[in-house]
Amino acid sequence: MSQDIPVTGYAILGLLTFGDELTGYEIKQRADVTLRFYWVSPAMSQIYTELRRLSDRGLVVADVRRDGGREDGREVTTYAITDAGQEALRAWMDQTPAGFPVLKHPVLLRLLIGHVTETEQTRQMLHDYVAELDQALADLSAVRESLRGADEPGQPFRFPSLVADWGLDYFDAEKRHTRLALASLGETGPEGETATA
Amino acid sequence: MSQDIPVTGYAILGLLTFGDELTGYEIKQRADVTLRFYWVSPAMSQIYTELRRLSDRGLVVADVRRDGGREDGREVTTYAITDAGQEALRAWMDQTPAGFPVLKHPVLLRLLIGHVTETEQTRQMLHDYVAELDQALADLSAVRESLRGADEPGQPFRFPSLVADWGLDYFDAEKRHTRLALASLGETGPEGETATA
DNA sequence: ACAGCCATGTAACTCGTTACATGATTAC
DNA sequence: GTAATCATGTAACGAGTTACATGGCTGT
Secondary structure (H helix, E strand, C coil), X not given: CCCCCCHHHHHHHHHHHHCCCEEHHHHHHHHHXXXXXXXXXXXXXXXXXXXXXXXXXXXXXXXXXXXHHCCCCCEEEEEEECHHHHHHHHHHHHHCCCXXXXXXXXXXXXHHCHXXXXXXXXXXHHHHHHHHHHHHHHHHHHHHHHHCCCCCCCCCCHHHHHHHHHHHHHHHHHHHHXXXXXXXXXXXXXXCXXXXX | CCCCXXXXXXXXXXXXXXXXXXXXXXXXXXXXXXXXHHCCCCCHHHHHHHHHHHHHCCCEEEEEEEHHHCCCCCEEEEEEECHHHHHHHHHHHHHXXXXXXXXXXXXXXXXXXXXXXXXXXXXXXXXXXXXHHHHHHHHHHHHHHHHCCCCCCCCCCHHHHHHXXXXXXXXXXXXXXXXXXXXXXXXXXXXXXCCCC
């Protein structure tokens, strides 16, 4: 029937299962704080394209409204998941294998061919990565905190909390690995210096 | 000059810095055992496309040869990185930021919306994931072992070893996280049973 | 003889991105 | 008044995939 929907489509559908009617713009914002860590943050244009597709298949309903009710006001379209959408999402979850994660890790890719450049350059890259990880950790921590109070079994944010904790641990592990790599490069680099951070 | 090369192009270029002349087919095999874990394993057609591009820009040289030297034999094309290729790769490493990793994690995506399906279904997914992680760990361990003996500073496989160790640790951490999630689901699931594995 | 691997490529297509275009609303 | 944010879309394009097509070589 409707298995020709990209995963991102189901991801958007999933965002709509948390109870609210959302505009495309709001979906983008939600994606930026959640999906972005373990899937992608789709471009606005992609979101509108996907909403169009979901709407065509009856998996979401669009609700066009005049902002503020005025005749000349701005048109705002909110989307809600339909029963058919719930079923399609459920069928996807239950009947298609999740698949193995794909990691596009430019830091590891460059580390792999570290012999092509100076050790100092590689160290710099790793330091930069740590800084970006700190930022990601801060962002994700904030999200995780915002779920407190509704993260127990039976409560709405149980699963998002589980995922956020997993993500936090993952970023921590990345920091550890980066530091280990830095240590390995620092101890035995061409120059006699040790790691600086 | 030549910054219109996709990352996968540089990745292929990188594979050619380890000393051998490789055919497109062999590049695919190398990618399947190394790149696949932290970048992607490009399709054959993508590899040939990329080799064509690199060749057009003079970053690799193609060496067309008759297999076995016979006039009617099969044509085999091997590729080697050129000096210009080394420079381009180095320039890319030194002058463009690596960028933050992108993780496409269907297991986490589905766990996030776990409330859509039965807990048992989610548990099943996590169990399957553990099995796949075991496979990945076995594969990567084999690669890592094959690097032993040339993984010290100054030796050719120092950086690949560093990356392999990082990867092994990462997969271990994923297993841990999966078990934690399973525990969390098992203890408090709707049915009174505990986790089965 | 035949299966399986080695080897190379083209064509069609999809996902997703960036750039462009438009305009209303809100906060300062 | 004007900058930032809210809101929606189109067009062009690029990276990468699957399907298709071809054919030689190797082991049994």
